[in-house]
Amino acid sequence: MVRGTGSTPREGADHPAGGGAMSAIPESVDDTEALLAAGHYLADRELATAVFLALRLRRPLLLEGEAGVGKTEIAKVLAATLGRELIRLQCYEGLDIADAVYEWNHARQMLAVRLAEAAGTGHELAESGLYAERFLQRRPVLRALHSVGGETPVLLIDELDRTDAPFEAFLLEVLSDFQVTIPELGTVRAAEPPIVILTSNRTREIHDALKRRCLYHWVDYPDAARELAILERKVPEAGAALSRAVVAFVQRLRQLDLYRLPGVAETLDWARALVALGCTTLDAQTAALTLGALIKSQDDLGLVRAAGVDAMLAGAAAAQA
Ligand SMILES: Nc1ncnc2c1ncn2[C@@H]1O[C@H](COP(=O)(O)OP(=O)(O)O)[C@@H](O)[C@H]1O
């Protein structure tokens, strides 16, 4: 790995777009915080420490938390600010090795057989084999282990809780030894372990064996000060007064016993919606009309209406003062 003084993040990296030169792994927690901030990700000290340690110790990082708290974004921002390729494996029920790791390209194998037969070189093909690398289709996990020129990518295994136990069991080999075994070909081992970020929305428990291989961090909702800072970064057009009111209201909303609390993603969406309506401050009527940007279930909407949008707004304003 290239190390050096270049641990200062590139300034003004607009959004996690990547494509830049590869930067060194940060030297400290402060550096890590600055690196993430350069990608417009505002991490608290605990999260920055977890990310720093994962990078330093080359351990996978498992991030758990409610939806919309910024888990996926960490992997995107790390890839962009470190100048690495982001390889994303979106998990879903029924995800299997063929989608996640590799698959033999049967169409190409067949074609090769036909061509060899026509050319009378069938015996050569039989010798070199149909299970050669050129017939291998690399899926995200294998691509992440197969980095070239020391450019270790960021492997994002997103929403792991959506897969099932057999797939998790398979990941154990990948995460402990950074290798996968392909029966017809042998074992593929990463020259350099990729940076691995796993996320879970905790719709089910991740197995202990897998957790043991990772560093773990619970990503919580941000406090008001940090949420305001995030909003100012991501939706600067909202202006100070509206941003403060939005954050105070959302923080208040999170004290209700809702089925699904709004995440940072919803806060940003709501602020954008209010800007689109030309608001510079927040009033009860507009708040009530735009709740759909924040609350995504009929039952939760009922609860918020029962609590009274104007009462909540007044409470939020009082808490701010
Ligand atoms: N700490 C943070 N700093 C900057 N942006 C954040 C932060 N937390 C969340 N966000 C923003 O919130 C949105 C949702 O984040 P995402 O990573 O998709 O959530 P999750 O994966 O936890 O469901 C993204 O637009 C992200 O940029």
Ligand SMILES: [Mg+2]
């Ligand atoms: Mg996500």
